[in-house]
Amino acid sequence: MCKLKAMSKRKPQKKKIQSFVEDDIYILEIGARGDGIAEYKNEKLFIPRAIQNEKVKVKIRPRKSGGYSGELLGIKEKSTQRIEPPCPYYEKCGGCSLQHISKDAYRKWKVAKVKDMLSRADAMPTEWHETIFIPPETRRRATFAAFMHKGNVIVGYYQSRTHQIIDIENCLVLTPRLNDIARQLRPYLKEILPENRPVSLSLQEVGGQVEVILTGRFGRGGELDYPARQALADAAQDIGIARIGWRFKDFSEIEPVFQKGNLIKRSDGLVVTLPYNAFLQPSQEGEEALTKCLTSIMETSKPQKIIELFAGNGTFTGPLLKYGSVQAFENERQAVERLQATGMDGLTVETRDLFEEPLLAAELQKCDCVVLDPPRAGAKDQCEELARSKVPLIVYISCNPATFARDAKALAEGGYTLKSLQIVDQFIWSSHLEIVSVFTN
Numbered sequence: 380m381c382k383l384k385a386m387s388k389r390k391p392q393k394k395k396i397q398s399f400v401e402d403d404i405y406i407l408e409i410g411a412r413g414d415g416i417a418e419y420k421n422e423k424l425f426i427p428r429a430i431q432n433e434k435v436k437v438k439i440r441p442r443k444s445g446g447y448s449g450e451l452l453g454i455k456e457k458s459t460q461r462i463e464p465p466c467p468y469y470e471k472c473g474g475c476s477l478q479h480i481s482k483d484a485y486r487k488w489k490v491a492k493v494k495d496m497l498s499r500a501d502a503m504p505t506e507w508h509e510t511i512f513i514p515p516e517t518r519r520r521a522t523f524a525a526f527m528h529k530g531n532v533i534v535g536y537y538q539s540r541t542h543q544i545i546d547i548e549n550c551l552v553l554t555p556r557l558n559d560i561a562r563q564l565r566p567y568l569k570e571i572l573p574e575n576r577p578v579s580l581s582l583q584e585v586g587g588q589v590e591v592i593l594t595g596r597f598g599r600g601g602e603l604d605y606p607a608r609q610a611l612a613d614a615a616q617d618i619g620i621a622r623i624g625w626r627f628k629d630f631s632e633i634e635p636v637f638q639k640g641n642l643i644k645r646s647d648g649l650v651v652t653l654p655y656n657a658f659l660q661p662s663q664e665g666e667e668a669l670t671k672c673l674t675s676i677m678e679t680s681k682p683q684k685i686i687e688l689f690a691g692n693g694t695f696t697g698p699l700l701k702y703g704s705v706q707a708f709e710n711e712r713q714a715v716e717r718l719q720a721t722g723m724d725g726l727t728v729e730t731r732d733l734f735e736e737p738l739l740a741a742e743l744q745k746c747d748c749v750v751l752d753p754p755r756a757g758a759k760d761q762c763e764e765l766a767r768s769k770v771p772l773i774v775y776i777s778c779n780p781a782t783f784a785r786d787a788k789a790l791a792e793g794g795y796t797l798k799s800l801q802i803v804d805q806f807i808w809s810s811h812l813e814i815v816s817v818f819t820n
Contacts, residue, residue: 399440403455406433409488411496411781413476413810422446427539428479430458460484466551473539475552475808486512489804489812493780497800502787504800504816508672513805517662518552520583523561525593527572532565534580544577552807557582560589560618567614571607573597579629585642585653588621592656593636594629601627603636612637624655646670649697649721654713657692665805665813670698672801672815673750673774677702680772682748688733688761689753693718695776699750700725706746708733737761740768748772757782759789766793773818783814795820 406415406429415429419439426449429435434456437449454461464470464478477485490510497503524544526533535547549558560582572578578595593611597603603611603625611623615637622638633655642653653659660666673695683703690696690707692714699705704725709715710732718728731738733753737760743749749770751758755778765773766789773795777783787797795818803813 399438401436401438401452404435404437404439404449406431406435409480411492411810417449419447419449424449426451427476430460430480430484432456433458433461468535468545468547471538472536472545472547473541474536474550476539476810477808485808486510486804490802492810493800493802493812493814496780496784497787497797500784500788502784502791502797504797506799508799508801510802510804511668513662513665513668513803513807515551515807516554517664517805519554519557519585519662520659521550521553521557521561521581523547523580523582524577525568525572525580526577527569527574529574530569532569532572534561534565534568554584556584556589560591560620563618564591564614567610570610571597571603581656583642583657583659585644585657585659588640588642589619590642590655591615591620591623592633593623593625594627596627597625608636615639622655644692644694646693646695646697647701649693649700649723649726651693651717651721653692654717657714658711659692660694660805662805665803666694668803668805669776669813669815670695672803673776674698674701676774676815676817677748680748682746682772684746685748685750686738686743686746688738688749688751688758690714690718690728691752693721695750695752696726697723703748708738710734733758733761737764740764743768743770746770748774750774750776752776753782755779755782757786759786762786762789763793766790766795769820771820773820775814775816775818777814777816778811780812780814783816787816787818790818 404417406417408416408431410416414425414427417424424447426437428451433454435451436453436455438452439447439449442448460481461479462481466478469475469478523534524537526544533544533546535545538545578593581592583590597607615623621640623636624633625636626633644651644653685699685703685705687696687699687705687707690709696705696707700723707728708731715728715730757779798817798819801815806812
């Protein structure tokens with residue numbers, strides 16, 4: 380009897396499906412994030428760096444979240460609003476998204492974006508103030524990716540939608556000082572960077588002092604060894620860096636590596652010694668513009684008892700103390716401790732997670748003004764409590780028009796009027812902006 384060999388079972392090969400198509404597309408508008416928007420198969424197609432009324436050649440891919448995304452391959456019919464980007468890295472760098480649009484078109488788009496969101500929320504202000512635009516070379520903080528490949532140090536930003544790092548010698552958005560620091564750090568980074576393993580390099584400049592924070596794994600154990608720490612100390616001494624910190628990963632505790640000075644934040648008499656990686660407004664000029672808007676409101680209303688929500692590191696606390704007592708609330712422990720340490724008369728500071736435990740309407744009754752400056756998520760639950768309160772004046776400072784429109788609608792439904800609105804654009808060539816608004820009851 381002969382034995383038959385068992386037939387090997389082969390899995391049927393799947394047909395390779397082309398994950399993209401190329402097509403000529405007409406751009407209908409610029410969306411809220413700065414992408415050109417077109418229609419494709421009855422769904423929205425998002426195309427970075429395309430402008431309305433252009434006909435463009437696009438590589439189209441389906442998006443996991445629905446709709447389609449496109450990669451701009453060429454321009455068939457160019458918009459009159461299109462200009463040559465001022466930055467030589469713009470076509471690859473993922474930092475800026477709107478350098479290809481003329482100044483006038485860019486500014487009109489930013490204002491129209493806010494008006495559109497507020498109109499859809501049925502929360503238009505009674506008065507619009509003229510928009511303030513902050514110029515380039517003013518951003519005082521940046522996070523670079525640092526990488527060493529075959530002995531060459533690369534310091535830059537990630538290319539949009541990729542893990543590739545674009546080497547940047549000079550960023551047009553940053554202050555000249557931060558650009559200089561980033562360049563001068565390169566030879567010292569060469570001594571400590573692991574080969575082919577990117578780390579994060581964060582720089583912040585406050586009051587003439589610069590802080591550097593490294594995030595990532597170094598050496599075999601992942602930690603900074605003695606030679607690496609010595610190299611960083613040498614860099615700080617040679618370049619003029621106030622302090623350098625290191626952490627293993629984002630949100631882990633920062634370990635001081637070298638320190639010869641603190642970063643000090645001064646705001647109208649309030650002097651705060653900042654913790655490492657303190658969150659501040661991205662530019663000094665933008666902060667001054669926002670503060671000027673706020674103090675103008677305070678001069679008119681003259682409040683005596685102020686509640687400040689999401690107080691952060693006291694950017695607006697000092698200016699507010701000129702007008703009355705301030706009860707400040709903040710969830711970040713170090714920020715609370717540093718504000719408490721100032722010992723300013725008329726200031727009380729409490730730790731509170733306003734997302735988990737917003738101030739109730741009854742707690743808000745004891746003040747005559749609330750100032751809130753929440754993160755991009757906005758303050759949905761807190762605004763619902765504010766809407767139930769009788770606080771006569773609310774000043775809402777926002778960095779996200781979408782969540783601001785949502786919260787403005789909640790306040791309007793509670794009987795508040797959006798009296799005035801001021802846009803401050805301190806995020807040049809990006810889709811982001813700041814809003815200072817006044818609600819009255």
